[in-house]
Amino acid sequence: MRVSPRTKEATRESLLAAAADEFGRIGLERANIDAISVRAGYAKGTVYNYFASKEDLFLAVVERASRDAVASARQPSDAPPRDRVVLALEAFCGWVRDHDSFARVFVRECLMGTPSLYPRVIPAEQPLVEALGSIFKALPPAERVRPDVPSDVLALALAGLTDLALAQHWASGGTKPTLAEIPGLVATLLLGPQPQSRGTS
Amino acid sequence: MRVSPRTKEATRESLLAAAADEFGRIGLERANIDAISVRAGYAKGTVYNYFASKEDLFLAVVERASRDAVASARQPSDAPPRDRVVLALEAFCGWVRDHDSFARVFVRECLMGTPSLYPRVIPAEQPLVEALGSIFKALPPAERVRPDVPSDVLALALAGLTDLALAQHWASGGTKPTLAEIPGLVATLLLGPQPQSRGTS
Amino acid sequence: MRVSPRTKEATRESLLAAAADEFGRIGLERANIDAISVRAGYAKGTVYNYFASKEDLFLAVVERASRDAVASARQPSDAPPRDRVVLALEAFCGWVRDHDSFARVFVRECLMGTPSLYPRVIPAEQPLVEALGSIFKALPPAERVRPDVPSDVLALALAGLTDLALAQHWASGGTKPTLAEIPGLVATLLLGPQPQSRGTS
Amino acid sequence: MRVSPRTKEATRESLLAAAADEFGRIGLERANIDAISVRAGYAKGTVYNYFASKEDLFLAVVERASRDAVASARQPSDAPPRDRVVLALEAFCGWVRDHDSFARVFVRECLMGTPSLYPRVIPAEQPLVEALGSIFKALPPAERVRPDVPSDVLALALAGLTDLALAQHWASGGTKPTLAEIPGLVATLLLGPQPQSRGTS
DNA sequence: AATGAATGAGCCTTCATTCAT
DNA sequence: CATGAATGAAGGCTCATTCAT
Numbered sequence: 094m095r096v097s098p099r100t101k102e103a104t105r106e107s108l109l110a111a112a113a114d115e116f117g118r119i120g121l122e123r124a125n126i127d128a129i130s131v132r133a134g135y136a137k138g139t140v141y142n143y144f145a146s147k148e149d150l151f152l153a154v155v156e157r158a159s160r161d162a163v164a165s166a167r168q169p170s171d172a173p174p175r176d177r178v179v180l181a182l183e184a185f186c187g188w189v190r191d192h193d194s195f196a197r198v199f200v201r202e203c204l205m206g207t208p209s210l211y212p213r214v215i216p217a218e219q220p221l222v223e224a225l226g227s228i229f230k231a232l233p234p235a236e237r238v239r240p241d242v243p244s245d246v247l248a249l250a251l252a253g254l255t256d257l258a259l260a261q262h263w264a265s266g267g268t269k270p271t272l273a274e275i276p277g278l279v280a281t282l283l284l285g286p287q288p289q290s291r292g293t294s
Numbered sequence: 295m296r297v298s299p300r301t302k303e304a305t306r307e308s309l310l311a312a313a314a315d316e317f318g319r320i321g322l323e324r325a326n327i328d329a330i331s332v333r334a335g336y337a338k339g340t341v342y343n344y345f346a347s348k349e350d351l352f353l354a355v356v357e358r359a360s361r362d363a364v365a366s367a368r369q370p371s372d373a374p375p376r377d378r379v380v381l382a383l384e385a386f387c388g389w390v391r392d393h394d395s396f397a398r399v400f401v402r403e404c405l406m407g408t409p410s411l412y413p414r415v416i417p418a419e420q421p422l423v424e425a426l427g428s429i430f431k432a433l434p435p436a437e438r439v440r441p442d443v444p445s446d447v448l449a450l451a452l453a454g455l456t457d458l459a460l461a462q463h464w465a466s467g468g469t470k471p472t473l474a475e476i477p478g479l480v481a482t483l484l485l486g487p488q489p490q491s492r493g494t495s
Numbered sequence: 496m497r498v499s500p501r502t503k504e505a506t507r508e509s510l511l512a513a514a515a516d517e518f519g520r521i522g523l524e525r526a527n528i529d530a531i532s533v534r535a536g537y538a539k540g541t542v543y544n545y546f547a548s549k550e551d552l553f554l555a556v557v558e559r560a561s562r563d564a565v566a567s568a569r570q571p572s573d574a575p576p577r578d579r580v581v582l583a584l585e586a587f588c589g590w591v592r593d594h595d596s597f598a599r600v601f602v603r604e605c606l607m608g609t610p611s612l613y614p615r616v617i618p619a620e621q622p623l624v625e626a627l628g629s630i631f632k633a634l635p636p637a638e639r640v641r642p643d644v645p646s647d648v649l650a651l652a653l654a655g656l657t658d659l660a661l662a663q664h665w666a667s668g669g670t671k672p673t674l675a676e677i678p679g680l681v682a683t684l685l686l687g688p689q690p691q692s693r694g695t696s
Numbered sequence: 697m698r699v700s701p702r703t704k705e706a707t708r709e710s711l712l713a714a715a716a717d718e719f720g721r722i723g724l725e726r727a728n729i730d731a732i733s734v735r736a737g738y739a740k741g742t743v744y745n746y747f748a749s750k751e752d753l754f755l756a757v758v759e760r761a762s763r764d765a766v767a768s769a770r771q772p773s774d775a776p777p778r779d780r781v782v783l784a785l786e787a788f789c790g791w792v793r794d795h796d797s798f799a800r801v802f803v804r805e806c807l808m809g810t811p812s813l814y815p816r817v818i819p820a821e822q823p824l825v826e827a828l829g830s831i832f833k834a835l836p837p838a839e840r841v842r843p844d845v846p847s848d849v850l851a852l853a854l855a856g857l858t859d860l861a862l863a864q865h866w867a868s869g870g871t872k873p874t875l876a877e878i879p880g881l882v883a884t885l886l887l888g889p890q891p892q893s894r895g896t897s
Numbered sequence: 898a899a900t901g902a903a904t905g906a907g908c909c910t911t912c913a914t915t916c917a918t
Numbered sequence: 919c920a921t922g923a924a925t926g927a928a929g930g931c932t933c934a935t936t937c938a939t
Contacts, residue, residue, distance in 0.1 A: 122323030
């Protein structure tokens with residue numbers, strides 16, 4: 094049954110989405126290939142027509158999540174660094190809101206992934222961290238927000254604290270920190286309070 | 295084969311240690327009861343003479359790790375708050391160095407535990423966070439290091455960033471941040487640079 | 496590997512037959528799922544594609560045996576009651592001869608089933624007993640063979656003694672009472688000797 | 697710790713009683729040596745000081761039950777045969793009442809024992825059947841109650857129907873046939889109704 | 898391409914049995 | 919004698935993976 098590339102792609106997408114649901118919900122080990130295929134509306138065998146193994150499917154989900162997360166964080170702007178960080182984190186949290194399943198997998202892996210998959214999973218957050226880092230890197234010394242901390246360490250800490258806040262957010266049922274609070278919270282913790290110069294919302 | 299309570303306790307300890315090794319290395323799901331027992335020098339059945347199930351063994355390891363971690367963090371002192379935080383984190387990192395296996399389980403669970411065990415695992419880090427929080431809580435306003443952030447959020451961020459730094463430490467093979475660097479790094483990130491009063495490195 | 500419903504049904508049948516062999520030979524507890532699957536020509540996992548658990552497989556065997564046993568006993572007839580009883584028991588013994596495995600499970604359960612499964616197993620013999628009971632129930636008082644015994648008690652005793660005779664038959668290697676002797680033996684014991692009116696075999 | 701023969705015997709007795717409880721309740725396979733020893737007030741190892749294996753313990757229980765059951769049925773008397781049968785069955789049912797645990801094991805095994813133990817278990821009921829058979833054997837032809845049935849077959853049927861009635865009794869929670877009804881019920885079924893003063897049915 | 902029946906390695910758990918204390 | 923810690927074979931069940939249809 095030949096099928097158009099579009100259909101193939103659509104099938105692959107729905108499998109990825111269903112897999113993200115399961116992996117985000119119960120993790121790599123407990124997730125069940127059969128459940129994933131059924132959730133996507135296919136039979137078990139179909140998964141293996143698109144992905145070589147459970148692990149491969151998982152990595153495909155991580156990669157997809159990583160790509161989306163990074164895309165969401167790219168924020169061309171010439172605002173002050175702190176604002177740009179907040180904007181990037183807000184964009185990231187927006188993506189989290191829209192793609193909850195993928196976001197959970199992404200955050201889970203960035204916080205503490207499956208050791209045996211480290212080599213293939215570790216690069217996931219890298220682009221996001223670099224996007225944050227680049228905000229500081231090209232800054233003239235005068236505008237450095239945290240001159241006492243290397244740019245890349247700061248970027249890593251920003252991304253990590255955001256992930257932690259998201260974990261808290263999910264564990265608390267979405268209340269403890271709300272998604273909207275997270276960017277400001279993380280920025281304040283690491284970059285200091287928002288300057289009150291001349292009125293802020 | 296009646297044996298002294300000491301012998302029983304020793305057996306239980308070696309089982310716990312072996313279990314911590316495995317759980318810390320590959321997590322609850324992938325850990326194998328048989329491997330744990332053999333690593334401890336016993337046969338599979340012996341594990342079940344001491345723990346009712348794999349899950350119970352896991353929780354016993356978590357509890358033990360939690361207890362030790364908390365004990366390590368208790369630091370009576372009247373030094374300045376920042377120094378006390380650093381002391382507490384140094385003590386914690388010292389425990390991490392001495393009990394690597396248990397520490398990995400502890401950190402792994404604090405960062406992102408098994409959802410199904412949440413209710414029984416979540417309390418693990420609580421005492422540690424409170425120990426940190428209490429450093430700030432009883433402080434006169436004049437000495438507040440981060441008056442712009444609630445004490446408990448600050449404590450949570452300190453503990454979380456330390457966990458993240460440890461994860462990086464392990465993932466990098468112990469080099470990226472060394473254990474010795476972590477307390478200062480975390481304190482600097484969240485409490486600002488060490489005051490240079492009259493010369494410090 | 497989509498297959499026709501017929502193929503599936505055939506697989507299920509061969510699993511049931513193999514299971515009946517094992518359960519009839521050594522009982523529910525000692526029977527081994529692996530042995531059953533191999534005997535049927537499949538791998539262990541296949542059993543679980545058709546039956547949720549060992550217990551479920553067992554109950555499916557009992558139910559199947561019960562259905563067949565009952566079907567064999569249904570004997571529309573207007574002969575004298577004693578003859579009809581003998582006919583019913585002969586039909587039952589005929590089924591026993593043709594389906595030895597299932598018959599052993601059936602008889603074993605009727606004589607003394609697994610206590611924990613009582614609620615689900617007890618109904619097994621019920622239909623057979625009722626088939627026998629109905630032979631007496633609709634009889635005018637004048638033709639009652641054993642007016643001194645309630646119909647249902649008599650039916651229960653007939654079925655029970657037949658089961659016992661079968662147990663003896665099997666335990667003796669098929670000789671003590673032969674299958675052919677059982678119906679007459681049981682009828683004689685409970686309904687009295689065959690009337691010698693004008694010559695019977 | 698040397699111990700008097702009386703004490704040893706008492707220990708053996710309590711182990712036998714506890715074992716009868718368990719075997720009667722859940723059968724040979726499901727019975728648990730540890731549970732038996734604890735129920736008897738000893739530790740697991742003690743069982744193995746008295747019985748070589750679980751199977752041996754089981755057979756010791758069966759033997760003991762068999763011996764008691766037979767003893768209960770021995771009824772010296774010169775009453776009419778039917779009355780002597782009823783007396784023997786009443787005595788047996790009396791023993792059942794007083795030794796419920798052992799009785800369950802006995803009946804369970806007589807109805808349908810573990811095939812693998814057949815050779816060692818089959819003799820259990822033999823003495824009881826012979827005790828019943830001897831009631832008829834030495835009878836002058838004039839007094840034969842069921843001249844149409846061989847004495848030993850009749851004895852076997854009497855014992856078997858009594859066992860079945862007991863199984864019903866236990867399965868029904870002690871109500872369907874009460875213990876007191878069983879002897880008369882069985883005698884009536886196989887020997888005919890009780891003679892009414894002058895004249896029998 | 899999709900299916901889902903078949904597979905079998907793997908794993909947790911139970912428990913009869915042994916034996917040092 | 920009694921104990922109970924240690925053992926390890928056994929077995930039910932799961933599930934990722936294969937492949938004929």
